[in-house]
Amino acid sequence: MKTRYTYGGDEHIYVEMDDEMSLDAFFKSLSMSNAVRAANIDGVTEICPANASFQVRFDPDVIAPADMLARVKELESKAETAEKRMTTRIIEIPVFYQDPWTHDCVMRFRERHQDPSGTDLDYAARINGYDSAEAFIEAHHSQPWFVSMVGFVAGLPFLYQLVERDKQLEVPKYLSPRTDTPKQTVGYGGCFSCIYSVRGAGGYQMFGITPMPIYDPEQKMNYLKDFMVFFKPGDIVKWKPIDRAEYDSILKQVEDNTYVPRIAEVEFDLEAFNADMAGTNAKLMEALNDA
Amino acid sequence: MTLKIKNPGLATSIQDLGRPGYFHLGIPMGGAMDRFALRCANMLVGNPEDAACLEAVFMGPEIEFTADAVVAVTGAHLPPKVDGEPRDCWSSFEVKKGQTLSFEFLKAGARAYIAVSGGIDTPPALGSRSTYPIGALGGVDGRAIAAGDDLPIGSGKGTPGKSVPEALRRGPATPAALRVLPGLYWDRLTEKAQNGFFDDEWKVAPEADRMGYRFRGGRKLEFVDREQPFGAGADPSNIVDGCYSYGSIQVPGGTEPIVLHRDAVSGGGYFTLGAIISADMDLIGQLQPHTPVKFVRVDMDEAAAARKARKDMLAEVRAALG
Numbered sequence: 308m309k310t311r312y313t314y315g316g317d318e319h320i321y322v323e324m325d326d327e328m329s330l331d332a333f334f335k336s337l338s339m340s341n342a343v344r345a346a347n348i349d350g351v352t353e354i355c356p357a358n359a360s361f362q363v364r365f366d367p368d369v370i371a372p373a374d375m376l377a378r379v380k381e382l383e384s385k386a387e388t389a390e391k392r393m394t395t396r397i398i399e400i401p402v403f404y405q406d407p408w409t410h411d412c413v414m415r416f417r418e419r420h421q422d423p424s425g426t427d428l429d430y431a432a433r434i435n436g437y438d439s440a441e442a443f444i445e446a447h448h449s450q451p452w453f454v455s456m457v458g459f460v461a462g463l464p465f466l467y468q469l470v471e472r473d474k475q476l477e478v479p480k481y482l483s484p485r486t487d488t489p490k491q492t493v494g495y496g497g498c499f500s501c502i503y504s505v506r507g508a509g510g511y512q513m514f515g516i517t518p519m520p521i522y523d524p525e526q527k528m529n530y531l532k533d534f535m536v537f538f539k540p541g542d543i544v545k546w547k548p549i550d551r552a553e554y555d556s557i558l559k560q561v562e563d564n565t566y567v568p569r570i571a572e573v574e575f576d577l578e579a580f581n582a583d584m585a586g587t588n589a590k591l592m593e594a595l596n597d598a
Numbered sequence: 599m600t601l602k603i604k605n606p607g608l609a610t611s612i613q614d615l616g617r618p619g620y621f622h623l624g625i626p627m628g629g630a631m632d633r634f635a636l637r638c639a640n641m642l643v644g645n646p647e648d649a650a651c652l653e654a655v656f657m658g659p660e661i662e663f664t665a666d667a668v669v670a671v672t673g674a675h676l677p678p679k680v681d682g683e684p685r686d687c688w689s690s691f692e693v694k695k696g697q698t699l700s701f702e703f704l705k706a707g708a709r710a711y712i713a714v715s716g717g718i719d720t721p722p723a724l725g726s727r728s729t730y731p732i733g734a735l736g737g738v739d740g741r742a743i744a745a746g747d748d749l750p751i752g753s754g755k756g757t758p759g760k761s762v763p764e765a766l767r768r769g770p771a772t773p774a775a776l777r778v779l780p781g782l783y784w785d786r787l788t789e790k791a792q793n794g795f796f797d798d799e800w801k802v803a804p805e806a807d808r809m810g811y812r813f814r815g816g817r818k819l820e821f822v823d824r825e826q827p828f829g830a831g832a833d834p835s836n837i838v839d840g841c842y843s844y845g846s847i848q849v850p851g852g853t854e855p856i857v858l859h860r861d862a863v864s865g866g867g868y869f870t871l872g873a874i875i876s877a878d879m880d881l882i883g884q885l886q887p888h889t890p891v892k893f894v895r896v897d898m899d900e901a902a903a904a905r906k907a908r909k910d911m912l913a914e915v916r917a918a919l920g
Contacts, residue, residue, distance in 0.1 A: 314781040315843025316873030317901040321782055328829030328838045355622040355841045357865055358829070362841035364621065367876070367905060372898055456839060458624040458864035461733035465839055472828065479832050480867060484850070497867055498829040499839060504624075507732055510867075524723065524734045536623045 308332060310383060312376060317367050320379050323360040328467065328498055330577055331391070332359035333455045337540060339379075339386035348378050356540055358455045358465060358499070391577035397451065397543040397591050399569040399598070400502070403554040404428070404444045404515035408489045413513050416485040427512040431478045431495060446476060447514065448546035450588050452500060453575075454538050462504040462522035462536035466544055469580065469588055484510035491517045493546070504536075518557040519568060529564055543573065545592055569598040599665030601714065601749040604698065607659040611742040611808075612718050612749075613711075614650040616860060617726035617735075624864045625735070627844065628728040631808060631860055631883025632709055634768060634912060635673030639713035641919045642670035642690040643756035649717030650727040652743070654710045656886075658701025659743065663693045668715040668756030674707030674884060675769065689761040707769055707884040716754030730861060732809075766915050774885055776857075777878050777896045777904060782846060783837060783869035791819040791852075795871065795893060802889045803854065808861040811882055812854055813891060819852040819871075831867055839867040845874035847893075855893075857882060877904035 308325040315321045322339065325332035340361040344354050350369030355362045365375050405428060417423045422430040432443035452466035459465075468475060480496040485508060488494070492503040494511030501511055504522035521538060523531040531537060549557070560566035571594035580587040613636065616629025630636035630653055637647040652659065658676050670690045671678045678685045679700050685691045687710075693699055701710075720727050720738060729737025738747050784792070798816030805812040821834035829838045835851055842848070842858050848868040849855045857874055859882060874882065875896060885891065896904070 313784075314779060314873075314898065315870070316779050316781070316845045316875055317898060317905060318845075318876050319843040319873070321841065321843065323840065325827075326830075326838065327827035352618050353621045355864060357840045359838050360840040362843065364618075364844075367902065368909070371902075456865065457622065458841070459839075459866055460863060461624045461730075461735075463624055467829075475828075477829070477831075480836070482851075497831040497836065497839065505732055505734075522733070524740060536625075 308335070312380060314372060314376070315362065317372055318364055320363045320365070320376055321360065322362070322379060325359050328359050330453065330467070330580070333467070334389070334391040334577055335386050336361045338389035339382055342382040342385045343379060346378065346382060348375070350375065355458065356456070357458070358467070393541050393575055395541045395543060395573060395575050396570050397545060397573050397594055399545050399547050399595055400517050400519060401549045401553065401557055402448065402493050402515045402517050402546045403549050403551065405440065406516045406554070409492050409513040409516050412485070412487060412489055412492070415487070416481070419481050419483045419485060421479060421482060428514055431476070431512055431514070434478065435476050443476070444514070444548065447500070448548050451591055452544045452546070454540055454542040454544065457536070457538050457540060460505055460507060462538060464502055464521070464538040464542070466500040467498065468500070469584065471584060478512050480510040481512070484508055488513065489516060491520065493517060518554050518561060519566065520561060527564065528561070530568060541575070543575065543591060545595060569595055571595050571598040599663070599667065599716070599751045601751060602662040602664060603659060603743050603745055603747040603749065604662055605660035606743045606745055606747070607654050608657040609655045609742055610652050610659045611729035612650050612720055612737045613653040613728045614726055615648040616728050617724045620724055621864050625724065625733055626730065626860065626862045626864060628726065628730045628736070628860050630711060632673050632711065632880040634880045634908070635709070636711045637912060638688065638762050638915055639670045639672040639711040640717070641915065642672070642688070642760050642762065643668045643713045643715040643754070645713060645715065645717045645754055645756070649713065650720065651718065652712040654701070654712060656704055656708060658710065660698060660700045662698050663695060665695050667693050667751065668758050669693050669699060670713050672711050672762070674710040675705040676710035677702040677705065686761070688767050690756055690758050692758045708886050709883050714751055715756030716752040719750040719752040732861070760919055762915055763918050766911060766918065768880070768911070769884065774881065774889055774891045775894050776882065776891055777875045777894045777901070778847065778872050779875055779896060779898065779901050780872040782843065782872055784871050786821050786834070786869045787871060788820045788822055791821070795819060796895050800855065800891045800893070802885045802887050802891060804887045806885070806887055808859055809863065810856045810858045811885065812856045814854055819849055821852060835869050836867050837869050839865055841865045842870065843873045845876070845879055846870040847872055847874070859883065875901040875904055877901070877908045
């Protein structure tokens with residue numbers, strides 16, 4: 308892992324901890340972006356952590372780009388010694404896989420896909436060595452996920468699965484991005500899953516849909532009253548497969564504003580996880596039983 | 599008082615100087631694409647420089663005034679009319695109660711800023727009235743203006759007859775030159791592709807909006823061979839999803855550069871080769887589709903000098919309008 312510093316025009320510093328994805332790179336980028344925030348540097352206007360990188364936006368009238376870069380570099384040693392542990396939460400997110408709405412969208416944009424003759428799920432299953440879409444879906448939801456970035460559009464989480472590198476699912480993005488994606492689609496691109504927080508353009512493969520809103524600009528949903536965006540980096544997600552009947556039932560609760568997501572507070576320790584992934588995950592998921 | 603929208607134009611939205619501070623959640627700064635023009639329009643009508651205005655794209659709206667007000671139109675050359683009588687751009691003029699503000703066809707540029715004394719007083723969202731339709735924030739219920747809307751206006755008092763001196767009215771040039779600071783994932787490109795990007799002439803594509811401007815016409819960019827890093831995706835233009843800078847230039851598949859603008863997506867999985875310098879961002883908002891464009895390579899010192907020149911120009915406008 309070698310840190311790379313570069314400018315994004317005259318108003319941004321971009322820091323890449325590693326060019327490949329890993330939780331080590333994520334933790335280092337989060338720690339370092341937190342250190343930049345804590346340093347309270349005059350002229351900094353935005354600090355955006357990403358999967359294995361982060362970006363600082365600043366006002367060059369207040370601090371010269373070279374000075375800003377030097378200040379950020381100074382903080383790298385702090386990030387290296389930071390604990391790779393956090394108190395966070397695990398959230399159960401219901402997913403209706405192979406639902407009719409994303410299926411309709413999958414079919415509408417077939418000409419932009421690598422395999423126009425099948426579905427996104429059939430394609431993802433095949434290239435990842437699974438016999439069927441069902442077996443692939445099982446692999447998608449059996450182990451938990453880690454929110455390693457929030458962004459693209461308002462409140463969209465990128466999720467990284469908590470499994471060994473050789474068990475990671477990987478799919479390409481669409482050959483050319485779609486102009487439409489249903490709201491709350493569960494998508495996949497590279498090694499990341501995502502939930503499209505709003506309707507709009509997108510390039511990730513589409514696997515299913517969740518009835519649970521994760522962005523509410525009006526802040527009316529009972530669990531989005533404090534802030535309109537649900538996810539933050541470090542959140543852990545367990546997908547729960549649901550059928551049409553349960554989807555409709557949750558949707559009704561969402562409409563009545565009585566739906567409450569299952570959430571439990573958990574500790575996540577990267578070293579403990581690396582030492583025993585199955586055991587750590589079992590413990591994380593058990594916490595949901597009491598939620 | 600209110601503005602009664604009789605015809606909204608093509609894509610007229612309420613914009614101010616935006617809502618910085620939420621990019622880490624995917625909520626962009628937003629705000630006027632041509633910030634200089636918005637500031638000038640506000641100064642002309644006696645508003646604070648960051649007051650909310652209407653940003654009209656290619657075509658003007660038709661608005662009935664329910665009280666007397668002072669109005670100014672800057673940015674694109676979109677000549678205003680009051681009850682059919684022509685008025686000057688970059689100058690303040692009166693609109694009386696019951697009169698209608700409308701516009702001629704667009705003569706040059708792409709986005710006009712319409713300031714009204716007192717400023718548009720719709721409810722702010724996350725500290726700004728700027729419209730961000732994807733996230734349903736700001737504007738009128740999170741959307742662009744529509745026929746039948748009644749836009750509230752704050753209290754203010756402008757002076758008609760003020761004018762921005764001609765030399766300080768910054769319009770788009772043809773062909774346009776956009777200055778680029780190489781960086782970010784610049785090294786992904788072969789030397790030939792790096793040179794080609796600056797040598798070729800590009801044209802603004804029809805897909806050009808507040809989120810990003812797409813360009814066509816240059817040669818396809820070639821990438822340095824590598825084994826793609828884990829998590830990035832197989833295409834050589836893919837990276838592990840990271841943050842995008844405002845003004846950054848991504849080239850999905852190496853074919854069509856996209857410059858992210860005020861309503862930028864905050865991150866994604868395409869490599870970026872650098873960014874348009876901050877001094878030239880306003881200019882992009884005034885480019886019409888099919889405009890020929892050259893990208894010009896600059897270094898950080900040149901970017902700083904250009905930024906200073908823009909600041910000085912704004913200071914001159916402030917001094918001129920006193």
